[in-house]
Amino acid sequence: MLDRSKAPIIHPIDKIDLPEPRVVRLDNGIPVYVTDMVAQDAVRLEMVFDAGRTAERKPLAARTTAALLKEGTSRYSSAVIAEMLDFYGASLSFPFQPDSSNLVLFSLGRHLPHLLPLMEDLLEDPVFPEEELRQFIQRNQKMLLEELTKVDAVAYRQITEAFFGESHPYGYNSSVAMYGELTRNDLVDHFERCYTADSCSIFISGSVDGQYLDLLNRTLGRLSRRGDPGAVIPPPPAAVPKKYKYVVPGTLQTAIRVGSPLFNRRHPDYPGFYVLNTILGGYFGSRLMQNIREDKGYTYNIYSTSEHMLHGGCFYIATEVGHGYAAATLKEIYLEMARLCEEPVEEEELTMVRNYLIGQLLTTVDGPFNISEVVRGLIQEGLPADFQNRMAAVIRTITPAEITKLAQKYLARENQWEVVVSNSN
């Protein structure tokens, strides 16, 4: 008879294998980081330019320039470009990054001979048609108005603006007026200055054989712009924490954000903070989730997370709750933060967090696309190649006392900003 009270043995995960990427240089000097693992004939190509918000001379120039790259070149109209991408079953997206502008192309390998010349054209000779810009602005203004009816969107905008300031590259928020002020010249300036071979890195992963690399050189290796975009190091965040209340009429839930500005991932406290944040609100077993959702039932979801940029970062707790639970939820949030500052974490809980996080690290090296994203982060943020293993070492060995010290440093109530968005004051 099977003894179900006996759980199967859990095997510790000894090693996180991050295969080192091969690095090749194209003729114009662009470094290419290759993660070659044959599974399907699928390829992910990510290009990173130092063309983010920190390189902007006008707000929203980075995002808008990236979005309009595929809306017309001297050779191809927007419609032709869209048709070519679709015809070869590809997808091209521009995920938002505060410090860079990235292009991500997913494609079957066998279509690359058609798609890479198109990419070269988009990045060598875009025309940024006035008409496309006008339409882009109109659509985005309208979508923005919709976003502003959502309490969670408003809360995120306000807390990040509060941390960094309303004209800071990491903190400013788009507005209808800001879109209205964008001109074609702003995009041309941003493009000519920032989309240079000197500011570019390429991360390619999937089944990438030598033939494709040769093709890369004959296309993206010919991109001709040179120079340094002149990105600035943004000023430090605001120093004094504040509390804010906002009203979005007619909503059924209150959005709550509590948090504070933080460091980048090169900071010595980063790995330890990562463990601390996990305990507080970084996984389903976290204290916030267990207390506020699983015990009290105030919310469907509550979490804490951190965001890290090249020159700083931030941490915040986020949740949406029924209006009647808002005050009680805030009380419990501060209670959980205080507990971490006052009481050492029990070894049982810490063991679970250690194992959970090692498993999470393992999923980041699951398959070539994930690995390539990890590599991109390490290169972009200037982190050492063995960063994952250094993280693993801290996760395995951090002590309860060290966690308490980090909590006292970063989670003290008097250091927290607070944003509450509700239907009334």
Add this chain to the structure above:
Amino acid sequence: MIDFTRFTLDNGMRLLVHVDTNTPMAAFNLMYNVGSRDESPDKTGFAHLFEHLMFGGSVNAPDFDDPIQLAGGENNAFTNNDVTSYYQVLPAENLETAFWLESDRMLNLSFDRKVLNVQRKVVVEEFKETCLNEPYGDVFHHLSEMAYKVHPYRWPTIGLVPEHVEKARMADVRSFFGKHYRPNNAVLVVCGNVEPETVRAMAVKWFGDIPAGKIPVRDLPAEPPQKDAVFRIARGNVPNEALYLAFHCPARMERDYYVVDLLSDILGNGPSSRLYRRLLKERELFTSVDCYITGSADPGLFIIEGKPAEGVTLEKAEDAIWEEIAMLRKELVPDRELEKIKNKAEATLIFSELSVLNKAINLAFFEILGDGSWINEEEGIYNSITATDLRRMAGSMLVPENCSRLYYKPKEEQQVEPVAAESLAQ
């Protein structure tokens, strides 16, 4: 091509194992053949509430999540109209932890009153967060109710109204579990860096002695063909107007399902699709426009939705959509466009095979619908589809009498009522 081995345990539970050595992980997906279509009309939202209760602990594992997290894994679940699925992704060497936990809650779920009380509140907050407090969040309440008169797809999985969830009693919970959560009503799929024989041995060890149950025969009323156009105006706390056209379309396992899938791609998939290119970019009638199908086991919906541009009326925007539909009904799709959407479908299939969890969920769903190996037929079906097929389906399906039309408008005054309750009163 996704190769798998199928085993059937003595109690009727099916196990499919697919080996993928490109990953250090294993995905474990246990899918029960029960969804919101199996609910009674006065107790909607129950299948989904029950999914929450499955995390409330079992006799030998009082906390479900702790051991999975200790094993370095993650778990979650989803419920839809057709199925309820529980999945875990964990380091392959710790796969057995998933077997232990998942079998224990199938055999010995705790029926804890506190868990029920808390999860009722959690689900009501989920209802608010995803439907009532989200702009346009109750659209599926409207469309389901307009398009279906007898079939249980007439309520969404989250439930018709929060009150149904608030009313759930422990007796309902026990009876639901006894009826549906039996090994012979479940399909287990394991994908990843594993050995099929080892996995089979684990399945026999942990699930083999769980008794089979008597599964109620599913006898759902078929939705009769729609005869007349349906139209409704909904109002909500939204800044922009929106319109939705919902057409009945074929069931998931019919060949014509794939034909209408390609039709939806022609209209709405990608920056070169007809609605996006012609109506949004060229004629500037919309700020957003999309077309997709619900993909349900029983006949589902083919949905076109859009938000008109500034100064464009809903009527004018809708007319433009019907012009595009008229073209699909009349003219054959050109060769290059057909090749384009087939290329896109192929790429989508290949990219979906890169994740072990995706593969596990898809295999389980096809096995529940009849045969897991259907997953390997899809590419061939897409390839066999002709321009004539597309015109034939556009002709029979995209007609006003098969359509539910919903106009969504901002409220005239800012005043809040639970919108689902409002739709019930109509």
